[in-house]
Amino acid sequence: MTELKISTPYAEFIVTPAVQEEQKYCFTQDMYSDARGACIGHLRGYWEGISPVPYTNWWPDTFPEKTSEFKEELAHLFHGLQSSGLLADRATMNARCNRFPSAVIKTQFRKEMAFRINTEHRIYFLRCIPHKGEYNFYLYCYDRNALMEIFRREKGLPTYCFSEHKTTHQVVVINYGESGYHPCKIRGLENIPTKELVDKLNAAKGISKAQVAAMECGSLLRWDCPAADPRNYTEEGLPIRTQSSAKEER
Structure with a gap:
């Protein structure tokens, strides 16, 4: 598979494997980097026991984004990722990730996968870690215009x-x-x-x-x-x- 389409009442989200050069944006950036200035924040979570509901917390970052529109988009994207299986539970996450071999982060010593989701105003990078006893996903949110300018200069x-x-x-x-x-x-x-x-x-x-x-x-x-x-x-x-x-x- 090359992409995963997620339909929600809010919008249709298309999930694609993050190319190798962009997988770094699935991690927290250096405090003084341009990418850190484009980051709105990240949502991280993990599953414990047999409950399919993950424990999550939100970490705000440098880019100021507190609109209700952003919160609504993030909520619909998160629930869409859950219904798609990527964020359903560890076992289902692992099965879904296996469909995207190009999403593997080769620099990590264990199995971790990186995905990208584009919307009109933002770019999201999702890191999936289907291992017990640690955080299982990180969803980084970036301002689209700011991050695209960084990509332009890098290329x-x-x-x-x-x-x-x-x-x-x-x-x-x-x-x-x-x-x-x-x-x-x-x-x-x-x-x-x-x-x-x-x-x-x-x-x-x-x-x-x-x-x-x-x-x-x-x-x-x-x-x-x-x-x-x-x-x-x-x-x-x-x-x-x-x-x-x-x-x-x-």
Whole structure:
């Protein structure tokens, strides 16, 4: 499985395995880090005995967020995670986690899993620990805009770039963090071929072909997928072939 959809009266939440570079956000960040400043707080809990109801407590953090809308979203997400099985009990958590091998946190000495949930205003990172005698889950809540800006800087992505629409072949603008594109009219340069014009516009802003390729995939797919990272492309904007991808082609 690549994702888990959770439907609630509030909204539909999509749970995906956290990519390896982002699994660190399932842990408390350094006090002076930018990520700590984007963190609203975290909910942690554990099960004791045979009761399916976990003991939980909330730890507020640096980012100020005390609105009723946030509290309502968090409550619906938590209950949705319970009904989905991820936070039902230790045994069910373990069974659900086994469906997502890519969620394993390889830096830990025991089995721990990391997941990401995006909403309109926030990003949640869930750490599942299906072991008896300790806290079994941590749900970290971050302000979406603040954390997305941190991701952008970490990956070396621009705030926007120019691209060529694959169907109309018009010049469009892609904004980091947004789905889709925005039409763009460049007056006085209509006679220049679109691809050449796009290359010139991006070069003038110091934007590489690798960054453009990553921005295109991020706007089309998801901004947290590996294809939205310029480090996975050559200088010409071509995907870097990994050993696993090479084996698949054989």
